[in-house]
Amino acid sequence: MTTVYKRSTLPVFIEHGLAQASISDCITETFSAIRTVRSFSGEKRQMFMFANQVLSFQLSGIKLGTFKSINESLTRVAVYISLTALYCLGGSKVKAGQLSVGTMASFIGYTFTLTFAVQGLVNTFGDLRGSLAAVERINSVLSGVQVDDALAYGLERELKQKAVNNENLNLFFSDSSSEKNQNNHLHYMSALKTSTNLFSLAWSGDICLEDVYFSYPLRPDVEILRGLNLRLKCGTVTALVGASGAGKSTIVQLLSRFYEPARGCITVGGEDVRTFDKSEWARVVSIVNQEPVLFSVSLGENIAYGLPDDDVSKDDVIKAAKAANAHEFIISLPQGYDTLVGERGGLLSGGQRQRIAIARALLKNAPVLILDEATSALDTVSERLVQDALNRLMKGRTTLVIAHRLSTVQNAHQIALCSDGKIAELGTHFELLAKKGQYASLVGNQRLAFE
């Protein structure tokens, strides 16, 4: 009986445990790659995955609950059978005059009542304690979070338009009829423009950082950017250089709109980017990082990440992979485009991960490209393949590259040297060398890698 019970319930326990683990895996993966998720407008996709995992957790929970209830019922039946047996035994002793009826009945009754009561109480308190701890943790996380209203508004609006029939997602949205939500919506609806002209502006206009001041929320007293001005000319490459800690990544974060400037503004074709919501902005900007983040899905899905499923054909994915010099290595794998890349792309080499990220950006085809050039050394063949793919990706796009290689800097249309929270020098490689300023000494000190 015990063996049958174990055999039948063990898989249910395992399934429930796995469902719980996949929820936390999904959360960990999403938050550790939050910049990539945001830059590819992947919030909806991650939320959808999360919703599915919560639902399978719910289903396995119900199954487990059913087994537990059956177990509980069987236990109770067994207890009552024993009780009946005790009554019979006690009854015979009473009949023989060895025990009084009252003593026997009270003994049995009190014993079992007490057992069930204590058991129930312990179970309930156990569950309650767990739930209270979870609620407390959720509250502490939520109370420390600053809600990004513009992003939240953009996401909710998009989800309401496109996924209104999707029950899974609807579970995650609060009742928009509440007065507070409606006020928020009205506020942003009046402030934010639609994306209709954002793409054409980004394909044809310059991107400008105008007198930008910025400090990080966690260190509000330290001004990282102090009146920075920089124009990224449409369709050209700007190499951003500067000493470590000069603020290069901060400029990238502002351009990606992970943060907003404290003063000054960023414009696209003359329009303040804050007039567009963040999820729409994410569609016109591609970011390729030093250490590209891949998700633990297939190679094909990683390349198509960020695009709605119905917009991506297998041919498009292959075309992007070919342009990124990734097709050959993908088809040499036994499962080709269906090969799983492992957690954070761990089953691929550094150069392969970079080419997948480049294919992803090529497929996204955004007019603005932000590139954080890898400092880690690749072997010569891999390096050439990556560089070749990057050159194709940069072509015709307004590109800002945090440059670490002299060749990148030399080939850029302009070089911006960031120092003291400003652009201290701006020009081509030879112009800046002739100036014999900070750029010349940066190159002289070999702080830019020579090839």
Ligand SMILES: Nc1ncnc2c1ncn2[C@@H]1O[C@H](COP(=O)(O)OP(=O)(O)OP(=O)(O)O)[C@@H](O)[C@H]1O
């Ligand atoms: N999230 C953050 N919160 C507070 N301060 C930060 C944060 N990120 C960076 N800083 C600070 O901002 C300054 C500029 O950092 P940033 O990363 O932009 O420099 P960088 O030029 O990209 O440097 P590196 O070349 O070493 O990557 C540094 O002094 C850094 O300590």
